[in-house]
Amino acid sequence: MRSFILIAGLLLLFAVEFLRVYFIMPFPGSQHKDTLQFAYWLSNNIRWMRIVLVLVIAMPVITTLSTSIRWKRIVLFIVLIFYGVVFFLFNFRLQADKMFYQPSHKTLATPEENKIALDKLVIGVVINGDARAYPIQLIGYHHQVKDTVGNTPAIITYCTVCRTGRVYSPTVDGRLETFRLVGMDHFNAMFEDATTKSWWQQATGVAVAGPLKGATLKEFPSQQLTLGAWLRLYPSSLIMQPDSLYKKDYDDLADFDKGTVKSSLEKRDSASWQNKSWVIGIQHEGVSKAYDWNALVKEKVLEDSVAGLPVLFVLEKDTATFHAWNRRVDSTVLNFEKNISNETFRDKNTGSVWNMxxxxxxxxLKGKILRPVQAYQEFWHSWKTFHPNTTR
Structure with missing residues (x-):
């Protein structure tokens, strides 16, 4: 019986350490099942579970080390050392926030001071007239960057495994909240707030576990495009610069923009409608729809209507910057044709020429302006997972 209690207790100790991390990190098979609630329970109860299990095995361990034959003492000693190593790794090395750090020195430069190449993709945001650009290569490593834009607190988030960029308000129930990267669910980054320890989904801003489950962070409109295209729109924008402490981590994502990064979790499928294929997703009035990136590259201009919203997608000549606009101008829904040059396109209704x-x-229609529609470029597996009723 003593041996049984000792072996069972040790196995359970190893299991709770491993499973707590396994379910919220991209280990083989860990991200395909709906295990989030169990993972959250385990994460919040592991301390007392450790204490109980240690108390259960304490006497068998003492007895074995003091009275058993030499080889059994050696084996038990090795197992205990191994548990110590596992405990250290899973609590101080393999935790998400121990692998991906916030910038130690956050610097935002003017266009004249900027050192980011103009062809790099950024997440651009404007709040109260304050325009700022955050290179995906940088925020892709950090996962979130805290900033104040237009005197308004904001967190700029990115998940490279889903290719999802979102900008949220960190205000929860009227208080300014602090978030840490806690892991991922269905390959999407999750953040934990410091006050309630609830877990928040990066792709949707929804609390998916914990006391605030079901709550949603306010999202600020944002746009993904090249820095050059962003500065054409906002020539006085500030641009986030690299933190020299994380140069190697940024270098690992140098090819992420183009989808040719080496990591199988982040590399693009060039064919359409595969898990890692690029799509553009929009949601309007509770209706979601995805559009094939390859089709936009081929056609340059795509039109559709989603839940009564007439939408237009246009791809710029850099084949990286896309725009999503409402096709309704005043009371008329316009139809558009392919680019008549690299910088302009034409509506069929009046023959008017529009720029990028x-x-x-x-x-x-000279002087009229198309209203932007919030749209995202991301992996198909991400869009269909977090918008299960999407059409395409």
């Missing part, structure tokens, strides 16, 4: 800022520059 969504402004009509020639024709009967």
């Amino acid at each position: 800022d969504g402004t009509c520059v020639d024709g009967n």
